[in-house]
Amino acid sequence: xxxxxxxxxxxxxxxxxxxxxxxxxxxxxxxxxxxxxxxxxxxxxxxxxxxxxxxxxxxxxxxxxxxxxxxxxxxxxxxxxxxxxxxxxxxxxxxxxxxxxxxxxxxxxxxxxxxxxxxxxxxxxxxxxxxxxxxxxxxxxxxxxxxxxxxxxxxxxxxxxxxxxxxxxxxxxxxxxxxxxxxxxxxxxxxxxxxxxxxxxxxxxxxxxxxxxxxxxxxxxxxxxxxxxxxxxxxxxxxxxxxxxxxxxxxxxxxxxxxxxxxxxxxxxxxxxxxxxxxxxxxxxxxxxxxxxxxxxxxxxxxxxxxxxxxxxxxxxxxxxxxxxxxxxxxxxxx
Amino acid sequence: xxxxxxxxxxxxxxxxxxxxxxxxxxxxxxxxxxxxxxxxxxxxxxxxxxxxxxxxxxxxxxxxxxxxxxxxxxxxxxxxxxxxxxxxxxxxxxxxxxxxxxxxxxxxxxxxxxxxxxxxxxxxxxxxxxxxxxxxxxxxxxxxxxxxxxxxxxxxxxxxxxxxxxxxxxxxxxxxxxxxxxxxxxxxxxxxxxxxxxxxxxxxxxxxxxxxxxxxxxxxxxxxxxxxxxxxxxxxxxxxxxxxxxxxxxxxxxxxxxxxxxxxxxxxxxxxxxxxxxxxxxxxxxxxxxxxxxxxxxxxxxxxxxxxxxxxxxxxxxxxxxxxxxxxxxxxxxxxxxxxxxxxx
Numbered sequence: 107x108x109x110x111x112x113x114x115x116x117x118x119x120x121x122x123x124x125x126x127x128x129x130x131x132x133x134x135x136x137x138x139x140x141x142x143x144x145x146x147x148x149x150x151x152x153x154x155x156x157x158x159x160x161x162x163x164x165x166x167x168x169x170x171x172x173x174x175x176x177x178x179x180x181x182x183x184x185x186x187x188x189x190x191x192x193x194x195x196x197x198x199x200x201x202x203x204x205x206x207x208x209x210x211x212x213x214x215x216x217x218x219x220x221x222x223x224x225x226x227x228x229x230x231x232x233x234x235x236x237x238x239x240x241x242x243x244x245x246x247x248x249x250x251x252x253x254x255x256x257x258x259x260x261x262x263x264x265x266x267x268x269x270x271x272x273x274x275x276x277x278x279x280x281x282x283x284x285x286x287x288x289x290x291x292x293x294x295x296x297x298x299x300x301x302x303x304x305x306x307x308x309x310x311x312x313x314x315x316x317x318x319x320x321x322x323x324x325x326x327x328x329x330x331x332x333x334x335x336x337x338x339x340x341x342x343x344x345x346x347x348x349x350x351x352x353x354x355x356x357x358x359x360x361x362x363x364x365x366x367x368x369x370x371x372x373x374x375x376x377x378x379x380x381x382x383x384x385x386x387x388x389x390x391x392x393x394x395x396x397x398x399x400x401x402x403x404x405x406x407x408x409x410x411x412x413x414x415x416x417x418x419x420x421x422x423x424x425x426x427x428x429x430x431x432x433x434x435x436x437x438x439x440x441x
Numbered sequence: 442x443x444x445x446x447x448x449x450x451x452x453x454x455x456x457x458x459x460x461x462x463x464x465x466x467x468x469x470x471x472x473x474x475x476x477x478x479x480x481x482x483x484x485x486x487x488x489x490x491x492x493x494x495x496x497x498x499x500x501x502x503x504x505x506x507x508x509x510x511x512x513x514x515x516x517x518x519x520x521x522x523x524x525x526x527x528x529x530x531x532x533x534x535x536x537x538x539x540x541x542x543x544x545x546x547x548x549x550x551x552x553x554x555x556x557x558x559x560x561x562x563x564x565x566x567x568x569x570x571x572x573x574x575x576x577x578x579x580x581x582x583x584x585x586x587x588x589x590x591x592x593x594x595x596x597x598x599x600x601x602x603x604x605x606x607x608x609x610x611x612x613x614x615x616x617x618x619x620x621x622x623x624x625x626x627x628x629x630x631x632x633x634x635x636x637x638x639x640x641x642x643x644x645x646x647x648x649x650x651x652x653x654x655x656x657x658x659x660x661x662x663x664x665x666x667x668x669x670x671x672x673x674x675x676x677x678x679x680x681x682x683x684x685x686x687x688x689x690x691x692x693x694x695x696x697x698x699x700x701x702x703x704x705x706x707x708x709x710x711x712x713x714x715x716x717x718x719x720x721x722x723x724x725x726x727x728x729x730x731x732x733x734x735x736x737x738x739x740x741x742x743x744x745x746x747x748x749x750x751x752x753x754x755x756x757x758x759x760x761x762x763x764x765x766x767x768x769x770x771x772x773x774x775x776x777x778x779x780x781x782x783x784x785x786x
Contacts (some may be wrong), residue, residue: 149494149531198492198493250534250537267539302534
């Protein structure tokens with residue numbers, strides 16, 4: 107009797123319109139000689155570092171890049187490379203635009219960008235930014251306009267723009283320097299992730315904390331936009347399109363539905379959360395414990411200790427305003 | 442020399458494809474003539490701030506629109522629709538990074554192009570006209586002018602194909618009854634020396650010397666008496682002219698409240714929810730309504746006194762405020778000298 111072993115490898119899902127015909131679902135990433143050690147998706151392409159230290163780009167091609175690196179941080183405008191002897195920033199259309207030599211040994215260690223020797227890197231000048239002396243980062247993650255850092259003892263620090271609550275300090279003010287997220291004090295964190303305008307942390311016990319913008323349900327809190335999407339498209343007031351009587355009846359019915367839903371939406375409006383300015387504890391179904399978390403620009407993904415992957419937030423697929431889209435377990439090995 | 446029409450419904454090899462049977466899709470036929478004749482004339486020029494990956498998507502959408510396969514073939518249109526949504530989603534993110542002032546105008550133009558391609562797909566697919574107008578409005582509200590304000594032209598065409606529902610006479614009397622029920626607010630007593638003076642049609646010179654230069658407030662009477670809005674504007678008229686248009690509304694009694702938010706809704710919904718029925722507090726505030734809906738601009742005039750200002754006439758911005766009685770604006774100072782004209786129904 108044959109037994110299937112655990113499925114290992116990298117899978118990608120989402121829009122792939124840049125390299126091949128667009129389609130949905132998950133697809134196995136083609137392997138590379140020496141295996142794939144690092145996967146860094148941007149929007150129109152993905153950067154891979156193979157086991158042999160080669161840099162491979164899949165998707166939309168830009169200007170030529172060096173063939174080897176240890177780690178990379180890609181965006182649509184730039185690619186930042188950690189190489190043996192230097193940090194380099196390459197503009198997608200223009201070639202090398204910045205370089206910082208590294209001392210011997212500085213580039214060693216597992217891939218950790220945007221953490222970098224001397225501080226951290228971002229994908230616009232100035233590329234290398236310092237961290238306050240004495241603040242060591244176990245992990246550092248970047249959003250569109252903010253950054254989050256996991257300290258050695260499990261404290262979380264955030265800085266940057268706070269307009270969407272992504273700093274978790276309660277108010278919406280910006281912070282120019284890393285500032286401790288006081289609300290998480292006393293709960294050591296194991297992992298931290300940042301989306302475009304939201305932040306997530308995972309405690310040592312496997313609990314998930316979410317804060318920031320919830321406009322697409324990326325915090326798995328009730329989202330007005332998702333609730334409104336469920337209204338039928340033609341329910342937009344009493345409008346006739348010069349058609350037959352049947353159309354009129356249909357549209358009148360839709361108008362009733364709209365006003366009923368609008369009232370319901372009004373009543374429930376106070377329950378929808380657009381901005382969560384303080385960290386909120388999020389319970390996964392069946393009290394599952396989270397081991398790792400990761401974010402896209404407007405969505406979130408979490409893997410539980412038993413290897414189940416949950417995703418929620420922005421995606422062109424139906425989901426409840428406060429529900430989860432559960433995908434299959436892809437691997438029994440935690441990545 | 443006429444070209445034979447192929448089964449795909451090609452008109453010429455380079456212009457936007459005609460539909461197979463013109464009587465089938467009158468909306469598409471009227472919209473397509475608004476477009477440039479050739480692909481090359483639909484310019485996609487942007488600064489280097491706009492990344493190449495986005496530009497290639499825009500070029501792809503344009504190629505599908507003018508392509509040899511014919512835009513009305515299901516596959517071409519479906520692909521173009523998907524591409525346009527991706528352009529909209531990506532540029533939307535750029536519009537939400539930093540403050541509105543910081544947003545590069547080219548990203549707003551990209552957003553408008555995304556809306557344009559999506560609208561064209563929806564017209565070809567014969568989607569509900571109100572939905573198509575909503576996408577046009579998103580391009581106007583969040584985007585920036587493209588192709589000689591083509592989105593406004595498209596809305597004009599679409600509104601001709603759409604008859605907004607007329608309110609019945611019964612509903613009219615109902616809304617009248619609702620208005621009468623409200624008590625007028627108490628008028629505070631003001632000492633005469635502190636009251637803002639009323640002047641009837643002062644000369645430009647008198648206004649400038651005695652009020653504009655010393656920056657003193659004044660109420661001018663008789664200026665707007667002959668504006669069309671005084672006769673034409675009513676809730677019915679607004680339903681008719683602008684009912685299906687999407688506008689930004691401030692919900693909540695004060696912007697300092699926790700419950701305060703901004704929402705997009707159609708003018709008809711706004712009138713129904715916040716003017717007639719008063720389900721909570723809603724205010725259409727500080728919106729360039731007359732840029733979005735030029736038909737309303739024809740009902741108002743720019744007071745002559747505005748010519749006394751320093752800038753050009755093109756620098757004059759006109760904002761609209763539309764709310765139920767009892768709407769309160771807290772005391773404040775504006776960064777620019779301005780006139781407020783109030784039309785009451």
